[in-house]
Amino acid sequence: MADERKKNGISLVLEHLGTTAYRMVEELGNVFVLFLQCVTGLVRPPSEFRNIMKQMEEVGIRSLPVVLVTAMFTGMVLALQSWSGFQRFQATHFVGSVVALSITRELGPVFAGLMVSGRVGAAMAAELGTMKVTEQIDALVTLATNPVKYLVLPRVIAATAVLPVLVIFADFVGILGGYFVAVYLLGANPYLYVNKTYQYLTFTDIYTGLIKAAVFGFLIALISCYNGFNAEGGAQGVGRATTRAVVASSMAVLVSDYFMTSFMF
């Protein structure tokens, strides 16, 4: 009796894992199909130029404050932490380099990506989800409009194009934050600090960070739109789609970050 129950338990767990894995693969496939539909939408008229500009404003300008504040404090805390570490072997003059490299290569794009996942991903999923459950997407279809082309494509293009721009600002503000903390709070030599910031920073560090940012923007928009499009059943369904969009796009940011880092450097 006990044996049987145990076996049941194990097979239940396996079954559950199996269906979860199957669903994940299926969903990945669906997201990819959505991507292909975007690509075909790209080449067919009409061009969604105005729509793309509107989304760029939505993704870019509205996200700028939160991304800048995040970057500022990241740079500041990096300066504090690396100062206290490097002090132990009298290497505090390297703090500038550490801050600059960490921000441009890693923390600038990743934190911007995570903030945009939360802000823009949620907004996209909620908006498209609401349109889905109130039949607005069906209405689009009846009005001779391809909803993927009209709704998803502009968002994906806008997010892909705008995130690198956000990250340029984030890099700058983050490094500035580190400078202020190091120079004004910790008493670093300003000339030495600026000098060390430049000394080891190469152009590659910056543009790999921007490539990462573009990929994050692409993934966030695609995943969030996918979840919004598949919302079902009223307000609760929209809520569920929004949560899923934020969780999935944040994970996509972190996972793709690892793989891009391991391939690019």
Next chain:
Amino acid sequence: MPTIEIRGLTKRFGNKVVLDGLDLTVPGGRNTVVIGGSGTGKSVLLKCVLGLLRADEGEIRIGGEDVMKMDERELVRVRRRFGMLFQGAALFDSMNVEDNVAFALRRLHKYPERQIRNVVEEKLAMVGLYNIQSLMPSELSGGMKKRVGLARAIASEPEILLYDEPTTGLDPIMADVINELIIRLRVSLGVTSISITHDMKSAYKIADHIAMLYKGKIIEVATAEEIRHSTNPVVSQFVEGRAQGPITAEHEEFIRFVRRGGGSGVQEEQ
């Protein structure tokens, strides 16, 4: 004008059969009204015709072409011939009334931008609305939304119109204005249309034919006059709006079953 022929249409959600081998012919240039109880699948039927929902079996011929066999690209072409009024209006809530009504006109570049304003004004006047172009859908009453939805559906002058409860939520006078509009569209432009309604007064007024949907099938198609005097007990219960009859008999049996104390048996099982 195109005739719509529906043969053996079946649509399931999970294992729930909503449409069960439905047959219906909608003659070109005529208005066919579909009546039936709430939740019997009337809206689902319209969505299948437009290809918004993929039916499981059957064929839907629009002017001879089978929609069920089409891929998405061909469907786009066919859908341009349609206008649809959704049950919940389905206005785009991020756009004002003018942009809603003009949506298809702008997408299809049907008129130069200068003319679009006038066309929008004209279509809104047809549904009895004036000077509301700059309002957002959230600022409209339910009946106004419905009428804006109707103006949007007719804006690009489609050959086939599908109305999902066009007069629900309107006052009797406005309901009659909409009835007249539906008749006018048919008479003057020869539009083929399917209307869904619960409002029998409106149905008698606008219908060339009335079809009754019951348990996934069309059980009777006839002219308004014939439906009014139908001998089919299901149809006559519905059109006369009686609480007693075959449609509700199943519920009544259940109520009697519960009253008799059969309900306690159900509870014990749980």
